[in-house]
Amino acid sequence: MVIIKEQLLAMDNGKAVCRAELAVDTAAELPSPAQTTDRVFAAGSLAWVISTGGIYGLDSQGSWILQNS
Numbered sequence: 001m002v003i004i005k006e007q008l009l010a011m012d013n014g015k016a017v018c019r020a021e022l023a024v025d026t027a028a029e030l031p032s033p034a035q036t037t038d039r040v041f042a043a044g045s046l047a048w049v050i051s052t053g054g055i056y057g058l059d060s061q062g063s064w065i066l067q068n069s
Contacts, residue, residue: 022047
């Protein structure tokens with residue numbers, strides 16, 4: 001996973017809460033909230049899956065939703 005761009009929104013229990021644009025090789029690499037140790041990705045974050053060209057958006061429940069099909 002590569003963070004292309006991020007915007008700090010707040011701090012929560014020592015973690016940065018960020019809205020981010022990410023790039024991953026496959027959809028399996030999309031981060032879950034439990035996988036990140038130093039930041040939390042906020043709803044509205046976007047991820048580009050390089051292998052398929054898919055764009056995913058993070059919803060308020062913490063799920064990545066395919067935006068283009």
